[in-house]
Amino acid sequence: NAGVTQTPKFQVLKTGQSMTLQCAQDMNHNSMYWYRQDPGMGLRLIYYSASEGTTDKGEVPNGYNVSRLNKREFSLRLESAAPSQTSVYFCASSENRFYGYTFGSGTRLTVV
């Protein structure tokens, strides 16, 4: 099983450019999440989708938008990238809100 697949694995953007990070899971999970990880700051929740058709803001949503395209896919969009968005981005999914998460292997984004 692939689990949670994130694309791309690496990306370099110029300030002001836009891009979409893709995430897909093949475990028929209902809930999906986007986190960013910065050195010394652990994992911070950007947005989440408790079920298909719903999305909610996490701790650090500013500068991001999300789309729950269907049950499998949850994308994260940066409309106008800023250097402060340089980070490692993780997508995760869970069967529902009562269980732990399965994480993807991350997207390493650098904004110059």
Added chain:
Amino acid sequence: GQQLNQSPQSMFIQEGEDVSMNCTSSSIFNTWLWYKQDPGEGPVLLIALYKAGELTSNGRLTAQFGITRKDSFLNISASIPSDVGIYFCAGLNTNAGKSTFGDGTTLTVKP
């Protein structure tokens, strides 16, 4: 919002030693989770705890759900080099629908 205090921030130990780390919160959680992150990878779920007082093992790992529901502990016995990584605790409130993560404990094991 809810915050978790995870300690220690980092540990340097010799192979074969036991390791203890913990997480505390000012809020109650329904579920406590422990993850491990290897370098360059996403976190992987190690142990899930669903009941106050619960003690659960996974090989050399043992975790406990504190009886106050505000803390959890993870112990690793007889550490080996592949135990190196970042260990995260997470608390889950089913009403909130999402987990709160600690800042992680970075473990280094010297052969």
